[in-house]
Amino acid sequence: MHTSAIHVNGLTKVYHVPERQAGLLAAMRSLVQRKVREVHAVENVSFSLAPGEIVGFLGPNGAGKTTTLKMLSGLLFPSGGEVSVLGHVPSRREAAYLKQITLVMGNRNQLQWDLPALDSFELQRAIYRIPTDQFQTTRDEFIEMMEVGDLVRKPVRNLSLGERMKMEIIGALLHRPQVLFLDEPTLGLDVTMQRRIRSFVADYNRRHGATVMLTSHYMADVEALCRRVIVIHHGKVLYDGALSGLVDRFAAYRQLGITLAEPADLGEYGEVVSAEGSKVVLRVPRAEASRITARLLANYALTDLTIEEPPIDDVIAQVFATEADQPAMSG
The missing domain is CATH 3.30.70 (Alpha-Beta Plaits)
Structure with missing residues (x-):
């Protein structure tokens, strides 16, 4: 039994990708004997997060961040390793588990495009069977915190990107999840919108003691929210420790x-x-x-x-410049 909110040991995800050579003969041969190669999207990743901790999960595009978050939220089945979130095995997709987590992806829409956000919020209430009083209290509190009271009755398609993202986050948290997987939640937003969403996440963490894993290319997000960071590159953990320690080690x-x-x-x-x-x-x-x-x-x-100290994004670039096959470092 782990006291960690999230415990990952040796997590691995391997994709088998078909290899096909050019030409008719090669195509016919592949019908009989198909060649595949293994692509390790995530390789032997291990870490634990304490309840209420906010951790930055950093890495370049293709590093394995989103794949890891999808395995933690139960959307992908791991090829190997152990995963426990709030005592549940995510890939089992148990209702009791799904009611306690949320996954927000900055490049994915979950709200109904042609309906006002309020209607989508009602749908969330029905899906998660949220008691009406709790739902109304939480919804109104979030609407006030995000300052979107005059927007929730507009069709989602008429909202700006930043306004939509605010609505997406409200909808994703209405059931008061205890674990938040946030994948680029401020992607493409202006500085003011980024700041508002960071403030909302920090406030939610304080009020509800939620555990948060955050991926972001905006270092301001990481600096504002995270004391600890995990850096992943080519599917492997390069660094796991204090944000300040990252600067000390790599600057x-x-x-x-x-x-x-x-x-x-x-x-x-x-x-x-x-x-x-x-x-x-x-x-x-x-x-x-x-x-x-x-x-x-x-x-x-x-x-x-x-x-x-140098800007943190310069430090992160320095981390990626190191050899990816170096042993994982902690600080």
Whole structure:
């Protein structure tokens, strides 16, 4: 019996893809003896999430993120390994399990296109058999939190992408799930909409103690919501640990923000990222940051100096640049 909300051990998904060579003879031969090759979408992935934890699940396109979330939500059957979510085996698709989870995919519509969102919400109430009082309270609370009170009576097809995404998330959470699988929930949205959805997810997590797995290409989502990240590449876990630890382990450089008393060329001290008058941003090797800072202080009159970590998306790019067959790292 696991105390984890989500426990994954050796999770693997292998697809058998037909291989066909060009030409009539090869086509006829394939009718008798079909050649297939194995594609490992997810390979020996293991991790656990505590109840109420929000974890960023990061990786480039094709890394295996969506495949993993589909196995955790029971949409795909694993080729190997063990999966337990809230004590259930997801692939069994038990009603008691499905009532406690939700999967939101930023590139998929679940609402009825020609109906107002309110009608789709009623359909969700019927599907999940939500008590009427609870449904109305939750629905009205979510509508207020998302600030969509004037939109819920419009046909979904008349809403903007951001407005539709708000409705999708409300609909997906009406049954108050305890585990949220969020696959690119802010995809294609403007900054204001992204911020609103992040705030909603954080608030839902606080109020209901829900466990959240979040994939996103927007690092602002990850930084705002997640203390822990799991990085996956070519179906394998490259890193599992604190977001801050990811920076410590993979950031090869630091950025120095310098304000000089008099403008000067600081190119000999590092890579000049920007220079506006007396304000200069330098990129320097991480190991050299202290020594270079000391030299600058000795040689120039500085009115301000800051040492910053690189943007997290730069760090993630650095992770992907490492060899994917390195042992998985934790921090």
